[in-house]
Amino acid sequence: MRADEDRRAAWVYLSRVVLGPCAPLSALIESVGVVEAARAVRECELPEALRGPTVQRREIDCVESDLEAVWRCGGRVVTPDDPEWPAWRMLGFTTLPRPDPDGAAPLVLWVRGPGSxxxxxxxxxxxxxxxxxxxxxxxxxxxxxxxxxxxxxxxxxxxxxxxxxxxxxxxxxxxxxxxxxxxxxxxxxxxxxxxxxxxxxxxxxxxxxxxxxxxxxxxxxxxxxxxxxxxxxxxxxxxxxxxxxxxxxxxxxxxxxxxxxxxxxxxxxxxxxxxxxxxxxxxxxxxxxxxxxxxxxxGPLRLSVASAPAVEEPVVSGDPGTVLAAMPERVDHLPVELAARTGLQLPAVRAALTTLEFAGLVEEGRSGWRRTPRGRS
Amino acid sequence: MRADEDRRAAWVYLSRVVLGPCAPLSALIESVGVVEAARAVRECELPEALRGPTVQRREIDCVESDLEAVWRCGGRVVTPDDPEWPAWRMLGFTTLPRPDPDGAAPLVLWVRGPGSxxxxxxxxxxxxxxxxxxxxxxxxxxxxxxxxxxxxxxxxxxxxxxxxxxxxxxxxxxxxxxxxxxxxxxxxxxxxxxxxxxxxxxxxxxxxxxxxxxxxxxxxxxxxxxxxxxxxxxxxxxxxxxxxxxxxxxxxxxxxxxxxxxxxxxxxxxxxxxxxxxxxxxxxxxxxxxxxxxxxxxGPLRLSVASAPAVEEPVVSGDPGTVLAAMPERVDHLPVELAARTGLQLPAVRAALTTLEFAGLVEEGRSGWRRTPRGRS
CATH class of the missing domain: 3.40.50.450 (Rossmann fold)
Structure with a gap:
């Protein structure tokens, strides 16, 4: 349980340091874990891109008082480690083009209310x-x-x-x-x-x-x-x-x-x-x-995504499968075009594209949707 | 002048016989001329497709009284032979997919008013x-x-x-x-x-x-x-x-x-x-x-079209040239896609496509615009 508490404290500390989205920090957490990232920030052992966003507040460490403050108003902090963290909702951020310092999922969400x-x-x-x-x-x-x-x-x-x-x-x-x-x-x-x-x-x-x-x-x-x-x-x-x-x-x-x-x-x-x-x-x-x-x-977005965990081999049957099959490699497609090709209704095509995007198989470029390298294999 | 009057009488006669669009009749006129087409209709020397639409009224011949009636209300008939016939406005009908009996330009237009x-x-x-x-x-x-x-x-x-x-x-x-x-x-x-x-x-x-x-x-x-x-x-x-x-x-x-x-x-x-x-x-x-x-x-539709008579080699400079160059052969394109490719604004792309369509170089299919056989040469 000690490890859990360390992780929670690390999330809360970092939330206070960056006060908002910070793509380089999210990348660091992804790569070394949240506890190690928090240590690195605290000790300023950081790549150049992260010094600016963290230097100002890295010495503020008020994890205890932040947690107390949110408890006092009947709230709590929700971190990516918590079961109520809506992880799938954050997947969209992983496919955003880099560099985009704002294009990152929130580190934590502070919430007030009874619901999950x-x-x-x-x-x-x-x-x-x-x-x-x-x-x-x-x-x-x-x-x-x-x-x-x-x-x-x-x-x-x-x-x-x-x-x-x-x-x-x-x-x-x-x-x-x-x-x-x-x-x-x-x-x-x-x-x-x-x-x-x-x-x-x-x-x-x-x-x-x-x-x-x-x-x-x-x-x-x-x-x-x-x-x-x-x-x-x-x-x-x-x-x-x-x-x-x-x-x-x-x-x-x-x-x-x-x-x-x-x-x-x-x-x-x-x-x-x-x-x-x-x-x-x-x-x-x-x-x-x-x-x-x-x-x-x-469209049927949620249902499809819920049944296709990102880590496993993605489901490409049903509408998403039909849409993917209608997309030749390295060509950009608009949803209306894919609707015409597949005979599916436009909302169904849009839902399928989003499912495929979450599965990392397609991405939206300047002139339409195309297969990612993963979607081409 | 006798020939002019014969042609006018033929147009007016046929207008009364078909009472509206009749693609097979337009095709016949295109192929044998209006005077010969009127004779063929009158004598029922016709391909099967034209018998139905003409049999009912082919014996009505009230050219004189029709012209008199329109004169009486201060009007006139405008035929494709007249300088005020808006020929370029009718070009769109020539690219419609066949067969479509209604997809034909009017034979004549009866008009009332001083303007051309x-x-x-x-x-x-x-x-x-x-x-x-x-x-x-x-x-x-x-x-x-x-x-x-x-x-x-x-x-x-x-x-x-x-x-x-x-x-x-x-x-x-x-x-x-x-x-x-x-x-x-x-x-x-x-x-x-x-x-x-x-x-x-x-x-x-x-x-x-x-x-x-x-x-x-x-x-x-x-x-x-x-x-x-x-x-x-x-x-x-x-x-x-x-x-x-x-x-x-x-x-x-x-x-x-x-x-x-x-x-x-x-x-x-x-x-x-x-x-x-x-x-x-x-x-x-x-x-x-x-x-x-x-x-x-x-867009600048009319100006471009006015300067590119359909019978001559079409102008494909300017925006239309840019758009045509951005369309690989035998692939369908949507205007938004072409806008992204060419860097032109959407209205300019739409205007260019219409100009190209009038010039017979592109056509609109089910899933976008493509080059016609002529536009591919």
Missing amino acids: LADLTERAVAVVGARCSTGYGDRVTGEIAGDLAARGLTVVSGAAFGIDAMAHRAALAAGGSTVAVLACGVDRAYPAQHERLLAEIAETGLVVSEYPPGTPARKHQFLERNRVIAALSDGVVVIEAGIRSGARNTVKWARRLGRPALATPGPVTSAASVGCHRMIRDEEALLIADAENVIDEL | LADLTERAVAVVGARCSTGYGDRVTGEIAGDLAARGLTVVSGAAFGIDAMAHRAALAAGGSTVAVLACGVDRAYPAQHERLLAEIAETGLVVSEYPPGTPARKHQFLERNRVIAALSDGVVVIEAGIRSGARNTVKWARRLGRPALATPGPVTSAASVGCHRMIRDEEALLIADAENVIDEL
């Missing part, structure tokens, strides 16, 4: 959007998030004003599950006006953050937080987004992680829908009009 | 949509059609209730040009309530029909009429469409003829936008939110 993180995100959809939402956007969010929650999908969002808050509230009202991912510590309320909403979410769902207790919400952390929202979801739905909306960043992460990015249209006369229309026009997001459309796009 | 048909459709956009439009749809139609007309584009529509009528009215109000394509003779008003609107359109623009004077509006003629709307336009914009809208048929023709198909979103809570959302979702139409978006999608 892995269970709650088993089937989850992110519903995000404009802080300055309109009555139309609020109504559509209520319908879509409520319908998704009523069908047993967890609604993931960022607890911001506007669409985010509406999405959480609709899920709660439907008696469903909801997860709020914060850009500050889980012992804090951001925005402060949502302290009660966050407390309600923590009663049945989870409030989640990759930042240790006490961390204030800093600007760049909202962008890092968006990647956690995308990672914990089967797809991202944007309902209302202005021309410079943060939702576009969440959509970018969804696409990078192989999740469908979806957007709801609205009146072309509404400034709050301009961002959604632009994302649909630029083929960054697919148009969805209701919860039914959302579920169609998610 | 070729000039008025030099740069034209179809704006069509639901008969049961909402206040939102009417407003958006007014803005988009008005802006397009103010920028010198002719607004083509079908003079129906709702979006169509709004599009014509907005073009007139902007002091721009508008063309109404009818499913009945140009001496008739359909719907009857739009008699005055049609008279206004005929004062500065054109009322157009492929059916001879006196022809009532029959159901199947609306679908045939939609292909003329698509053919006379650089692109088709749908503003509001219910779940079973005729606009989807016009969009189908736009796609078959190589024109961009565009649709305006609206509130997902509005039944009048369901058809638009579905077309965008199913990748049958691109989302556009304003006149600027429409013009972006049309």
Whole structure:
């Protein structure tokens, strides 16, 4: 048990040192283990790439007080060693092109609430959007998030004003599950006006953050937080987004992680829908009009992935097998093209590609999907 | 001049016999000339495929009275022999897959109004949509059609209730040009309530029909009429469409003829936008939110085509040359893929593909664009 505690302390220490994603550190942990990585950081025995991100806080060692702080607010830390760590959700990060210092899974997740993180995100959809939402956007969010929650999908969002808050509230009202991912510590309320909403979410769902207790919400952390929202979801739905909306960043992460990015249209006369229309026009997001459309796009993703552990020989039967067989080596393919070739529906092709991507057999390049070296053998 | 009159009489006679598109007859005219084709029809010296479509009315010969009827309402007939025949607009029909009895250019167009048909459709956009439009749809139609007309584009529509009528009215109000394509003779008003609107359109623009004077509006003629709307336009914009809208048929023709198909979103809570959302979702139409978006999608189409007469060696410099060079032989390509390969913007790629299609160098198949035999040489 001593070893377990050492590992936990190492995760918590490193979470405090880097305060967010750090791809070189994740690589070091992958290579030497978390305890040895923590020792190396503490003693500054590090490759060049890791000195900058760790030098500032490597001497802060407040593991005990961090764990105490999260306990005090009724929370806990979830590390990759814990059974409730949603490991499969983090697989998307392993296929991101390098170097990308932000393209890393969170080291740990600090959570507040009774549910298991892995269970709650088993089937989850992110519903995000404009802080300055309109009555139309609020109504559509209520319908879509409520319908998704009523069908047993967890609604993931960022607890911001506007669409985010509406999405959480609709899920709660439907008696469903909801997860709020914060850009500050889980012992804090951001925005402060949502302290009660966050407390309600923590009663049945989870409030989640990759930042240790006490961390204030800093600007760049909202962008890092968006990647956690995308990672914990089967797809991202944007309902209302202005021309410079943060939702576009969440959509970018969804696409990078192989999740469908979806957007709801609205009146072309509404400034709050301009961002959604632009994302649909630029083929960054697919148009969805209701919860039914959302579920169609998610496809049978979770089931396939759950039955295909990454370490074993990947399952390439069924739709993924059909899609892979339709992809000649070293040629890029778009989902619509593969749908035409295989006779499968587009959502099925998308789901199959994501399954194949998790299995490390295909990857998305600039002009479409192609086989990885592993997928060619 | 006698020969000219014989040819005109032959066109008018055949227009009355087939009352709409007839691909086998167009093929016969192409092969033996219009005068000989008219003689063959009249005397029933015909291949099997042409007997059915011509037997019923081949003995009706009312060329004189048809011409008189159209003169009486201030109109005329425009045949492929006339300088105002928009020949290049009909090129799309020549690349349609056979057999398709409806996939033929109109034999003639009956028109009412002062403008030249070729000039008025030099740069034209179809704006069509639901008969049961909402206040939102009417407003958006007014803005988009008005802006397009103010920028010198002719607004083509079908003079129906709702979006169509709004599009014509907005073009007139902007002091721009508008063309109404009818499913009945140009001496008739359909719907009857739009008699005055049609008279206004005929004062500065054109009322157009492929059916001879006196022809009532029959159901199947609306679908045939939609292909003329698509053919006379650089692109088709749908503003509001219910779940079973005729606009989807016009969009189908736009796609078959190589024109961009565009649709305006609206509130997902509005039944009048369901058809638009579905077309965008199913990748049958691109989302556009304003006149600027429409013009972006049309691209420099007309200019390129005008400078590349179909009979001469086609121009494949500029963007079309770049796009063609990026297409390996016998492989299908999607516009997004070609955009990624060439570094061109998507609208430029689409415009280039249409130019190449008109030049007979590429064609659209089930899974993308490919070189024709001519484009491979």
